[in-house]
Amino acid sequence: MSILASYREKEELLRKLQDELKKMEENQQLKKELDFKSEVEALLDKHQRSVADLLEIFGLNASTSTKVSGRGNRRSRKMKVYQNPKTGEKIETRGGNHKILKEWKKEHGSETVEGWLVEEKD
Template identity: 70%
Template sequence: MSILANYREKEEMLRKLKEEMSRMQENPELKKELSFKEEVQAVLDKHQRNVADLATIFGLNQSAATAKSGRGNRRTRKLKVYVNPHTQETIETRGGNHKELKEWKAAHGSEVVESWVTEERE
């Protein structure tokens, strides 16, 4: 794809996103939710609290309320099995940091390689 065609495609995508955003801004439900969020944030700021404190007060699951980094709280990723249809090579990985998987994605594109997933398991 030429640079100019790519530019025009991105320009069109931007135009569509701007239209969608303007429609969303007119939505009364969105206005209501944004107002609620601002009011809750104002109360939290007034009492020098944060969202994690709010989750603790209401007894919500901490990991659902705020994502904390750390190995102990992190769930294990699903094992994905990729099969390259060109070479019939198989890769089993739980993350995207696999050397060959990165090479496949660079050569064929991320979406194409993700379509090669044949199995996902815990």
Template identity: 45%
Template sequence: MSKLVEYRQLEKHLAEQLQALEAMKGDDGLKKEIEFETKLRKLLDQYGFSLKHIINILEPQNTALRPPVAPTASTRKPRELKVYKNPNTGEVIETKGGNHKILKEWKVEHGADVVEGWLKK
């Protein structure tokens, strides 16, 4: 994109935003909000308070007044322990997942279906 095209686009975007800003300046709701904020900040300065003080007054963080929130329990059930016994070597593997190094080697060597047959009930 050429610099001139980029300049024209930015110029157009700026003109649109200036137009939107001018439209907002005439909005009565915005004027009321600005007036409220100005008066509130003057009042806070007069009494030496900050916005944090006001928030703490309106919504105290005192846990004694609020009921305790129960911790959310995990929705996923824990994995079951699986025990595999290799009938050829007598070696036993206990695992909760399929990402066990020796179990993977067995599945490559003997086949996944055969190794799943070695699962102890």
């Protein structure tokens, strides 16, 4: 594509975006939201506060939220410690997909193995 053709394409895109902006500026709901935003910002400036202060006042800061893992907003599971009373072997797992735990449940039954739960940690 030539530079001139690319330039004309960008001009057309710019014109379309400008038309969309004009239509949006006429929208009453957008006007109300922009007015609200500017009033909140003015109030924060008047009282020498930041948006972070506002979030803290309303209890919406990240430090008070629940503990989250690195994968989205899912809460991390508790560490469970099982001890086989026959062999004395201990295993620690955060889920039921542990190889040895599965073998124990297959051999002794799920209810029995759950009775071997020694400790739960965060």
